[in-house]
Amino acid sequence: MSPPPAAAAAPALADSARLFVPVTSEAHEALLRRNAFLAVVLAALCIGFSAIFVRLSDVGPAAIGFWRLVFALGPTVIWAYAEQRAARARRRAAGDARSVPLFTARQFLLASLAGAFFAADLISFHVGLAHTTTANALLLANLAVVIVMILGWAILGERPTRGLIGALVLALIGTALIISSSATPRAGTSASVFGDMICIAAAVCYASYMLATRLLRRGGEHAASALGGGMASVIICVVGAALCLVWALATGEVIMPRSPQGLMAVIGLGLVAHAAGQGLTTFALGRLPAGLISIVLLLQIVVGATLAAFLFGEIPSLMVMVGGLMVVAGVVVARPPRARPS
Numbered sequence: 001m002s003p004p005p006a007a008a009a010a011p012a013l014a015d016s017a018r019l020f021v022p023v024t025s026e027a028h029e030a031l032l033r034r035n036a037f038l039a040v041v042l043a044a045l046c047i048g049f050s051a052i053f054v055r056l057s058d059v060g061p062a063a064i065g066f067w068r069l070v071f072a073l074g075p076t077v078i079w080a081y082a083e084q085r086a087a088r089a090r091r092r093a094a095g096d097a098r099s100v101p102l103f104t105a106r107q108f109l110l111a112s113l114a115g116a117f118f119a120a121d122l123i124s125f126h127v128g129l130a131h132t133t134t135a136n137a138l139l140l141a142n143l144a145v146v147i148v149m150i151l152g153w154a155i156l157g158e159r160p161t162r163g164l165i166g167a168l169v170l171a172l173i174g175t176a177l178i179i180s181s182s183a184t185p186r187a188g189t190s191a192s193v194f195g196d197m198i199c200i201a202a203a204v205c206y207a208s209y210m211l212a213t214r215l216l217r218r219g220g221e222h223a224a225s226a227l228g229g230g231m232a233s234v235i236i237c238v239v240g241a242a243l244c245l246v247w248a249l250a251t252g253e254v255i256m257p258r259s260p261q262g263l264m265a266v267i268g269l270g271l272v273a274h275a276a277g278q279g280l281t282t283f284a285l286g287r288l289p290a291g292l293i294s295i296v297l298l299l300q301i302v303v304g305a306t307l308a309a310f311l312f313g314e315i316p317s318l319m320v321m322v323g324g325l326m327v328v329a330g331v332v333v334a335r336p337p338r339a340r341p342s
Contacts, residue, residue, distance in 0.1 A: 059258075
């Protein structure tokens with residue numbers, strides 16, 4: 001039998017190629033999501049050191065945030081530069097010689113808003129940590145997971161599910177148990193209702209930061225309008241550092257580290273907790289929902305509380321552990337449901 005004519009074979013080959021394109025694209029997207037998930041796990045491990053570094057620092061609460069963002073600025077600038085070079089290379093390969101601005105006005109405003117929320121989160125968390133235990137601060141600050149869901153409903157119009165309502169009940173009961181434990185603290189502990197309430201305020205600020213960053217990294221209707229993670233991190237660092245410095249100067253805080261330990265603590269905050277931890281989180285927010293990421297970040301509670309128990313002898317009370325389990329249960333229940341296969 002003679003082979004089929006070339007004209008007939010070409011369409012068949014083209015049809016076969018088209019069949020493999022969606023599969024390849026879906027596999028690539030799945031790989032990107034898996035990489036983003038691993039990035040969040042690593043981010044949680046890095047951010048878990050935040051409370052420890054704050055305990056070891058010897059400057060004011062806002063000054064801690066200032067130095068954290070200043071020392072994180074170098075790695076984020078390098079990331080943004082590499083990101084821009086890669087984008088230019090892709091445009092040249094595609095034959096697009098047009099110059100593209102670093103960011104649009106909308107992107108800059110969203111990034112600045114995220115930086116302002118993050119600065120408020122840092123200041124609130126550092127103040128709260130000075131007036132309560134590490135376990136209380138970490139548990140209450142991570143109420144941001146549920147708050148992300150609430151703000152997502154209020155701002156993005158996402159209706160609450162039964163799981164979200166159950167999550168809110170569990171989280172609120174757990175929060176009440178933690179605060180009631182602080183109202184009658186044990187001898188040798190530093191828990192207080194004031195510190196706990198400030199940590200809850202920090203959770204609201206961090207949830208707002210995550211939603212603003214998610215909008216920034218997701219872009220508008222088209223993914224091409226999303227701002228790169230490196231450039232977003234640079235703007236957030238600059239705006240957040242400026243606001244923290246203004247607050248520190250206005251309140252007369254100690255700004256310069258007074259010991260090698262204090263200096264190493266703020267350097268660790270900048271490089272480990274922020275450049276690595278928040279950088280990986282910002283990267284992942286381009287691929288995964290903010291609610292899912294905030295749930296994975298609960299690993300920082302385990303890291304921080306474990307380190308505090310070993311380094312500072314801060315063993316949480318039974319009431320705090322029960323309340324913490326209820327808070328964690330609440331944020332796990334708040335997890336968005338998996339998409340059903342079509």
